[in-house]
Amino acid sequence: MAGxxxxxxxxxxxxxxxxxGPEVIERxxxxxxxxxxxxxxxxxxxxPKVIAAIAxxxxxxxxxxDSENYELKEALARHLGTPMETITIGEGIDGLLGLTCxxxxxxxxxxxTSLGAYxxxxxxxxxxxxxxxxxxxxxxxxxxxxxxxxxxLGVKPKIVYLANPDxxxxxxxxxxxxxxxxxxxxxxxxxxxxxxxxxxxxAGTLPPITLMRPNLLRYxxxxxxxxxxxxxxxxxxxAPRTIAGFDRIRNHFGVTKxxxxxxTAALADQDYLARTIAAIAAGRDEIISRTKTxxxxxxxxxxxxxxxxxxxxxxxxxxLLNGMQAHGIFIRKPAAPGLNRCIRMSVGxxxxxxxxxxxxxxxxxxxxx
Amino acid sequence: MAGxxxxxxxxxxxxxxxxxGPEVIERxxxxxxxxxxxxxxxxxxxxPKVIAAIAxxxxxxxxxxDSENYELKEALARHLGTPMETITIGEGIDGLLGLTCxxxxxxxxxxxTSLGAYxxxxxxxxxxxxxxxxxxxxxxxxxxxxxxxxxxLGVKPKIVYLANPDxxxxxxxxxxxxxxxxxxxxxxxxxxxxxxxxxxxxAGTLPPITLMRPNLLRYxxxxxxxxxxxxxxxxxxxAPRTIAGFDRIRNHFGVTKxxxxxxTAALADQDYLARTIAAIAAGRDEIISRTKTxxxxxxxxxxxxxxxxxxxxxxxxxxLLNGMQAHGIFIRKPAAPGLNRCIRMSVGxxxxxxxxxxxxxxxxxxxxx
Numbered sequence: 001m002a003g004x005x006x007x008x009x010x011x012x013x014x015x016x017x018x019x020x021g022p023e024v025i026e027r028x029x030x031x032x033x034x035x036x037x038x039x040x041x042x043x044x045x046x047x048p049k050v051i052a053a054i055a056x057x058x059x060x061x062x063x064x065x066d067s068e069n070y071e072l073k074e075a076l077a078r079h080l081g082t083p084m085e086t087i088t089i090g091e092g093i094d095g096l097l098g099l100t101c102x103x104x105x106x107x108x109x110x111x112x113t114s115l116g117a118y119x120x121x122x123x124x125x126x127x128x129x130x131x132x133x134x135x136x137x138x139x140x141x142x143x144x145x146x147x148x149x150x151x152x153l154g155v156k157p158k159i160v161y162l163a164n165p166d167x168x169x170x171x172x173x174x175x176x177x178x179x180x181x182x183x184x185x186x187x188x189x190x191x192x193x194x195x196x197x198x199x200x201x202x203a204g205t206l207p208p209i210t211l212m213r214p215n216l217l218r219y220x221x222x223x224x225x226x227x228x229x230x231x232x233x234x235x236x237x238x239a240p241r242t243i244a245g246f247d248r249i250r251n252h253f254g255v256t257k258x259x260x261x262x263x264t265a266a267l268a269d270q271d272y273l274a275r276t277i278a279a280i281a282a283g284r285d286e287i288i289s290r291t292k293t294x295x296x297x298x299x300x301x302x303x304x305x306x307x308x309x310x311x312x313x314x315x316x317x318x319x320l321l322n323g324m325q326a327h328g329i330f331i332r333k334p335a336a337p338g339l340n341r342c343i344r345m346s347v348g349x350x351x352x353x354x355x356x357x358x359x360x361x362x363x364x365x366x367x368x369x
Numbered sequence: 370m371a372g373x374x375x376x377x378x379x380x381x382x383x384x385x386x387x388x389x390g391p392e393v394i395e396r397x398x399x400x401x402x403x404x405x406x407x408x409x410x411x412x413x414x415x416x417p418k419v420i421a422a423i424a425x426x427x428x429x430x431x432x433x434x435d436s437e438n439y440e441l442k443e444a445l446a447r448h449l450g451t452p453m454e455t456i457t458i459g460e461g462i463d464g465l466l467g468l469t470c471x472x473x474x475x476x477x478x479x480x481x482t483s484l485g486a487y488x489x490x491x492x493x494x495x496x497x498x499x500x501x502x503x504x505x506x507x508x509x510x511x512x513x514x515x516x517x518x519x520x521x522l523g524v525k526p527k528i529v530y531l532a533n534p535d536x537x538x539x540x541x542x543x544x545x546x547x548x549x550x551x552x553x554x555x556x557x558x559x560x561x562x563x564x565x566x567x568x569x570x571x572a573g574t575l576p577p578i579t580l581m582r583p584n585l586l587r588y589x590x591x592x593x594x595x596x597x598x599x600x601x602x603x604x605x606x607x608a609p610r611t612i613a614g615f616d617r618i619r620n621h622f623g624v625t626k627x628x629x630x631x632x633t634a635a636l637a638d639q640d641y642l643a644r645t646i647a648a649i650a651a652g653r654d655e656i657i658s659r660t661k662t663x664x665x666x667x668x669x670x671x672x673x674x675x676x677x678x679x680x681x682x683x684x685x686x687x688x689l690l691n692g693m694q695a696h697g698i699f700i701r702k703p704a705a706p707g708l709n710r711c712i713r714m715s716v717g718x719x720x721x722x723x724x725x726x727x728x729x730x731x732x733x734x735x736x737x738x
Contacts, residue, residue: 002556002583002610003556003559003582003583003584003608003610003611004473004527004528004556004557004558004559004583004584005473005557006472006473006614007471007472007474007475008475010471010472010473010614010617010618013617013618015613015616015617017436017616017621018621019436019621019622020436021433021435021436021437021621021622023435023436023437023439024435024436024437024439027439036432039432039433041431041432041433042431043431044431045428045430045431046428046430046431050427051427051428052427054423054424054427054430054627055423055424055427058421058423058424058427059414059415059420060599061414061415061423061596061597061598061599061600061631062410062411062412062413062414062415062596062597062598062599063405063408063410063599064390064408064410064592064598064599065599065601066390066392066393067386067388067389067390067392067393068390068392068393070392070393070396091460091620091623092620092622092623094620094622094623095620095623098620102376102379102471102496103375103376103379104373104374104375104376104379105376106376127471127617127618158373159373187371187372187373188372188373189373190372190373213372214371214372214373215372215373223433227430227431228431229430229431229432229433230429230430230431230432230433230434230625230626230627231430231625231626231627232434232622232623232625239372241371241372242372244384245375247384247386248379248382248384248496249379249382249496251460251461251463251464251467252386252387252388252390253388253390253461253463253601254460254461254463254464254601256599256600256601256625256627257599257600258423258599258600258625258627259625262430
């Protein structure tokens with residue numbers, strides 16, 4: 001006998017992984033990456049004060065972390081200017097997206113998202129037996145607010161997902177446009193507004209924190225600009241009643257003690273964050289400038305990465321990606337039609353960017369010879 | 370309008386928290402705990418080599434952890450003498466129990482567990498809309514293998530949960546009895562064998578690692594004897610096909626980078642683990658000896674805590690618990706009928722144990738005056 005039966009939804013799931021990690025690629029190919037520019041991490045790292053806080057607390061890890069993440073939540077509430085009960089903290093945005101799907105989705109439910117938007121969200125949707133309805137990006141490589149809204153009004157989905165700024169394209173909408181979208185979505189559809197890249201966006205991109213509706217959850221993270229991807233700390237902001245739902249199913253002791261300490265210390269060092277954001281902006285400009293010189297069309301970005309239109313099709317962009325990988329440069333590319341002409345390069349250190357662009361230049365020159 | 374509707378299962382959940390953390394109690398009562406003996410943590414902490422490894426890696430946390438937890442899994446496989454594909458790693462046993470419930474349970478399904486066994490498992494069961502059928506402990510305060518088996522054969526549940534050694538009573542069965550139980554459970558019932566306290570149990574308590582069946586998953590953790598509760602690393606061992614199920618729904622990047630590093634370093638320092646286990650055994654003996662002197666009946670324990678029969682009813686044990694809490698001693702007590710005459714004290718440092726037993730003595734003497 002084969003053992004106990006999996007739940008029907010689970011048995012029907014494909015054994016997919018939303019992102020194949022760089023270490024997995026290294027083990028498969030046997031090639032060690034020389035530059036790690038594929039996961040939108042911050043090579044500028046966390047603040048030295050965060051590093052000191054982690055090292056200083058290393059001997060305290062025999063206790064469980066605070067199940068309410070109180071100190072971090074209090075610090076976030078003060079920093080954002082919103083009551084503590086409008087915040088929940090979880091194991092990265094990925095963890096919170098999983099919980100959100102479990103809170104709201106039942107088999108047969110539908111969600112609306114952009115074609116090529118965050119695959120980890122779709123992974124969690126599938127695990128609930130729900131279905132994704134996708135909307136193409138607009139001709140400026142933005143998530144289409146009008147397209148998403150039309151789909152929401154037609155499909156009447158349980159959830160609509162929108163990232164601002166967007167990943168994988170790096171594009172963004174002004175706060176006023178986002179607010180208009182939020183106000184137009186019927187209240188029985190939950191809006192997941194993923195603001196993972198909010199810190200690196202121009203002023204005026206994030207709607208005010210006071211934009212609260214029962215059907216709106218905004219997701220932010222310490223993984224990107226704060227340089228703490230490996231610590232897994234994300235948070236969601238929303239109306240207290242909506243936020244309270246997470247307490248019904250979350251893993252109450254799930255955020256590690258050091259993660260809480262690190263995130264709290266990171267939040268306290270806004271000077272360091274400001275310097276990181278400046279370094280990211282400079283790196284973004286450098287990637288744009290170098291790739292333009294190569295005849296490619298980098299897309300303006302509000303994030304810590306740049307999507308680069310390689311001027312041809314999926315096959316060409318995939319060839320460039322594979323070539324870079326073979327030379328030890330870890331980048332990614334979108335797979336979805338409409339976006340798959342692009343590769344995506346995270347902002348690395350100046351040295352990493354130079355190395356990656358040199359390799360890209362060699363591949364293109366060899367190709368055109 | 371109230372916003373989007375929660376999924377029916379979730380809407381019906383009580384807003385319970387399986388364990389109220391000590392920090393939460395401190396904030397509620399305004400009393401700071403002087404001794405932390407309620408969460409079965411290890412005050413002996415992790416190995417100094419683990420502390421050094423965490424501190425040494427603190428600046429590397431800008432990268433996500435390895436999504437396959439490869440190095441830790443490889444080290445565990447070597448240490449346990451079992452292939453890598455028989456192991457999955459997750460955010461503590463709590464995280465893995467949640468995933469297990471999602472993999473197997475559908476609304477209306479039933480599980481069998483002991484009345485008073487691990488409440489966090491029941492919490493995850495409820496989140497799937499499944500129901501718990503409970504079996505009383507036996508007269509020796511052990512989980513009743515015959516009772517559980519009878520219930521399994523009658524109820525035909527999707528899952529049966531068994532901890533060996535047990536929490537909250539600290540009792541245990543020999544490996545041969547556990548093996549007999551495992552072999553008697555029909556293959557369409559998944560056996561969750563929780564071995565969180567396996568390291569502190571007498572030789573001959575854990576069945577050999579080669580006990581593999583499609584319906585058996587064994588759960589272990591770095592939170593207890595290894596002193597890493599705050600890092601959230603647990604693992605499950607089982608047949609490769611059963612283990613592979615976790616990849617369908619787990620949060621692939623969910624185990625933090627430092628958690629992987631810390632657990633790998635902890636596993637490598639078996640000398641330190643041996644010293645910790647000796648210190649735990651000594652502390653257990655001290656708790657038993659002190660509480661016997663007070664006229665209480667400590668129950669022999671294979672874990673890092675001692676359940677103490679206070680010789681009366683729930684009310685009396687609760688009075689002792691509350692008294693200790695008011696004097697800054699964090700302990701817990703079982704709530705279930707049959708077990709609720711007991712309080713449960715984790716093994717602390719000799720100083721903590723002395724303090725806790727002094728306070729307990731004062732309360733009992735005052736009570737008897």
